[in-house]
Amino acid sequence: MSKSAVLLITCPDQKGLVAAIAHFLFEHGGNILHADQHQDAELGLFLMRVEWDLAGFALDFSEIAARFDPIARRLGMKWRLASSSHRPRVAVFVSRQTHCLVDLIHRYRAGELGCEIPLIVSNHPDGRWIAESCGIPYHQVEVCSGQKEKAEARQIELLDENRIDLLVLARYMQILSPTMVARFPNRIINIHHSFLPAFSGAKPYHQAYERGVKLIGATSHYVTEILDAGPIIEQDVVRVSHRDGVQELVRKGQDLEKIVLSRAVQWHIENRILVYGQKTVVFA
């Protein structure tokens, strides 16, 4: 597969946006592979993702930004350029439940995820076996009561050493500090085991059981300072009945969690997500 480039653009909606972007690509011989756009009429906002073939494109990838910049300035764009050959560096955080970790690792090994996973961080030893079976370093950083700061200092050290681009909380059962969150704006993906905004906070399956819902869900979202309130990336649900106790809800939910988290990670890696306000646009 040849290399491609992706432009992600957000700007005030106005006439001529598509023409300007398409013309820029065409004049340098770009063959558009995928293009998707969205207007938020209420906010007067235009969002676009365009991906084109770098084979036959007149500009080097390294030149594109400088050449596109004047257009972007003229039209008031916030934009980001990415290369399909760039593999972001992902750290996976996990606690005792390893189903999401194992799922991600298998996808990674199978070549489904276009990223590097240079390390796994956990406050428990449970995921070590799968990490070791793949030769990925597994760092056990315990989070002792009242000493979260110390643990986080070590985590940040590890993330810095490994030049991490994206943090995936694959059922990591600790709340990150605002400092940590601020270091990775829209670059921490969490899986919450309920259909948010229902059942935010602790023990959502217990809450769902108590309420007697007929469907349970899972939600992947970017982490912000406010617990379980960040922009939602993906959600899914599965049917349950009175026959399902809390244990069955947990089991059924875990199958959702794996899928809902892995979709979010994949879309992030493939530069398919644009965040605006408290929402996402996913050009999937």
Place this chain on the structure above:
Amino acid sequence: MSKSAVLLITCPDQKGLVAAIAHFLFEHGGNILHADQHQDAELGLFLMRVEWDLAGFALDFSEIAARFDPIARRLGMKWRLASSSHRPRVAVFVSRQTHCLVDLIHRYRAGELGCEIPLIVSNHPDGRWIAESCGIPYHQVEVCSGQKEKAEARQIELLDENRIDLLVLARYMQILSPTMVARFPNRIINIHHSFLPAFSGAKPYHQAYERGVKLIGATSHYVTEILDAGPIIEQDVVRVSHRDGVQELVRKGQDLEKIVLSRAVQWHIENRILVYGQKTVVFA
């Protein structure tokens, strides 16, 4: 189709329950058509629905209760007996949006619902055409600001005159008074246009749009004194995306509402729902 009888039973879980019930039916020549049971281990509760053929049954339907009563007393049962040939009398309440009403009426006409619908009550004229096309009386009871009591008095008069067993709120956008709710315990079914407990209260589609969820839902539930907190009967969801504005959410949601409400009404009519605590068991 021959007539059948249904027993709905709730009691403390204990040995010999099924044996006692099955023996009672067998000794009078009953052929069980369907039986379903559930144990709530946490609460030590046993719930059962059993339906049997009245053809060849040694007891007249009118005798069954008296004969079953001693068994029920001995085992501490709360129970209810129903005949499949009994058609409960249902009143449908509706406001301006008539999609649920039209859906129910069509099912009623097509013979899907084993009930009578002797009247429709509305605070608006919008549903009159469909009522009239079927010859069902349509009572427009306006609910003027500050005069809800007066309107409810008229509604209760209508319900009494028509000996109503079940009230269906098919997008009726008024909150019933505690008095009204108390007259029909577990016999008022409402459709709420969100996946409860997310987005309870007013304008749930607007709330869902603001939050940026990726699925929207609908919930049918029994009405209790606490708004949108009654026992959930059925829920379903449909996928949405950033492409869907509030209007599209409303449209997609309406298709859910029709299905989720009609399932609840049908199950109620067929005596398939047992309420315990804040939950339902649906033997569907």
Place this chain on the structure above:
Amino acid sequence: MSKSAVLLITCPDQKGLVAAIAHFLFEHGGNILHADQHQDAELGLFLMRVEWDLAGFALDFSEIAARFDPIARRLGMKWRLASSSHRPRVAVFVSRQTHCLVDLIHRYRAGELGCEIPLIVSNHPDGRWIAESCGIPYHQVEVCSGQKEKAEARQIELLDENRIDLLVLARYMQILSPTMVARFPNRIINIHHSFLPAFSGAKPYHQAYERGVKLIGATSHYVTEILDAGPIIEQDVVRVSHRDGVQELVRKGQDLEKIVLSRAVQWHIENRILVYGQKTVVFA
């Protein structure tokens, strides 16, 4: 809502397509409302739907085609131009089961469908009540054994008189002749009551019951000469179990049929469907 125009384009994939189209719109002051495109890499095909505001557009709607034609010729496009204010004329064909008809009529009355429905045609009287409640002429054209040609001649007469653009087979249980099909290429939408290609032909719910499937489906598709093999527009499924006899499959399936058919009709009316080969692209 102001008027908008839609261009639907199919052509060989090549560089500069988007630039050419976007430039054409921009130079005449067009504000793009929605744009969606698809490349079929295997076939080297480019498909696009672009919708723009006619308010502020420099060309009259009647002038657009002539002005766009040179671009289309140069790039080898097959294309179609539509105005959002044009309401296509739709004939609904139905037999004895009226659930899809009632559903379409309610959406039509509620203003959901941007079309006219000047007539309903049926080989049975069952749908007359709903037609009459809305004042839509209901033509009962009986299809006697061995006299299908005669019936079809009458149907074509009715369709011609009413200048019909789209034929919707809302559970019309007769097979149309090749002549009839040829008169409305990609303009006859049928609802088949199974998940095609499983269970094509007669009595699909019976077939599904015999096979013991755990989900049943419905499929809306354009009608071609080959039975149940036309391009699929939409499909959906619902879960069933051993508890569901054929009657329950029919009931559950009918809820699917209504939704799956109405989506297809709406997308067609909104010019969201492009057919290529035996498939559709739906820009929904």
Place this chain on the structure above:
Amino acid sequence: MSKSAVLLITCPDQKGLVAAIAHFLFEHGGNILHADQHQDAELGLFLMRVEWDLAGFALDFSEIAARFDPIARRLGMKWRLASSSHRPRVAVFVSRQTHCLVDLIHRYRAGELGCEIPLIVSNHPDGRWIAESCGIPYHQVEVCSGQKEKAEARQIELLDENRIDLLVLARYMQILSPTMVARFPNRIINIHHSFLPAFSGAKPYHQAYERGVKLIGATSHYVTEILDAGPIIEQDVVRVSHRDGVQELVRKGQDLEKIVLSRAVQWHIENRILVYGQKTVVFA
């Protein structure tokens, strides 16, 4: 969790069945934990699953069969007795795609599956890493063209040595011989990567792509002599669009395959499946 026993019963429907079974359990002090039954009215068949607590039960597990036998004979039952503490021995067969294998192994390690997995058999080396990470013997038995008999002889040797109860084909891409199938009646579970009966045979995702379906599915079923025609245990689907090429169908489908296969395996292990004719009843 205390031990429980399960009775699975199939017999001609007749009065007194439930009474006889419930009485048998009650007279020996059995506390029913779960009971589920089904009547196939068309075939006049009664199917039941009843699970009861062995704590407090007057009979030893080893005595139950002899005591129940007279009742079973009298009522013409085919029946099977199982203990919840019995862990069936499962062999997993896999080829190059390991997603289902990894999924099963993780569930096994997490304690979700009440079975033993004493060996994995493959015609390829791809799954060796996950087997080794858990210490499960991995037998690579190559299936050379024209020498399938030789491979199968070796496989049967392995299955016999390991006293295997259940064979799980976790994307094993070889067709088993009738001899092999006959050795494990209703004890070989396969995952087929389509919504059967659509797209049986080879390359179902390619078939689905060609046909332009809007949903793809997966089906787990018991293996019989006729390819892809055995009794269906579970099915599920996921939505796809024109944006999804064959590769995306494969990816999306793999997530289904894992879930649909693991549900079938779990239900089989928990003695929840009754086969009759070409269908299953799943008491889930």
